[in-house]
Each structure stands twice: as structure tokens, then as C-alpha cells.
Amino acid sequence: MPIVLRLDVMMARRKVRSNVLARAIGISETNLSLLKSGKVRGLRFATLDALCAYLDCAPADLLEFVPDEADADNQGLRRSA
Numbered sequence: 872m873p874i875v876l877r878l879d880v881m882m883a884r885r886k887v888r889s890n891v892l893a894r895a896i897g898i899s900e901t902n903l904s905l906l907k908s909g910k911v912r913g914l915r916f917a918t919l920d921a922l923c924a925y926l927d928c929a930p931a932d933l934l935e936f937v938p939d940e941a942d943a944d945n946q947g948l949r950r951s952a
Contacts, residue, residue, distance in 0.1 A: 875935045876914070879907045881926050896921035
């Protein structure tokens with residue numbers, strides 16, 4: 872998937888433990904673990920808002936666009952056409 876969640880990086884920078892963050896933003900530690908590992912298909916804006924507020928960051932600090940090779944090839948074809 873081209874969108875990668877960098878929650879683990881921001882948590883390390885802010886020295887925030889998973890259990891503390893989960894409790895502070897009102898989600899289970901299991902769901903936070905799934906977010907950190909990138910094993911989710913979606914993220915509610917309310918959760919993203921709570922993460923950003925607690926970690927004092929912007930959504931761009933947590934989300935990164937990393938195109939797949941196939942996507943990059945397809946985009947290259949579209950540009951040259």
C-alpha cells in the first residue's frame with residue numbers, strides 16, 4: 872500500500888509508550904499496535920486528530936506516501952503519454 876503510517880517513529884521521538892498513548896486517545900492497545908505495525912486498511916480522522924494532538928505533530932509527520940514500483944511505472948507511463 873502506498874500510504875505508510877510512521878506512528879512508531881513519532882512515538883519514539885516523543886518517548887511515548889503505547890499503553891500511555893492508547894489510554895490518552897481512547898483506543899485499545901491492540902488497535903494501537905495494529906496502527907503501529909501498519910496492518911490497518913483505514914484510519915478515522917478522529918483518531919488521526921487525537922494522535923496529532925497528543926503527539927504534537929501534523930498528519931504529514933505520521934503519514935508517508937511511498938509508491939509501489941508498479942504504481943510508479945504506471946504513473947511514468949501516464950506522464951509520457
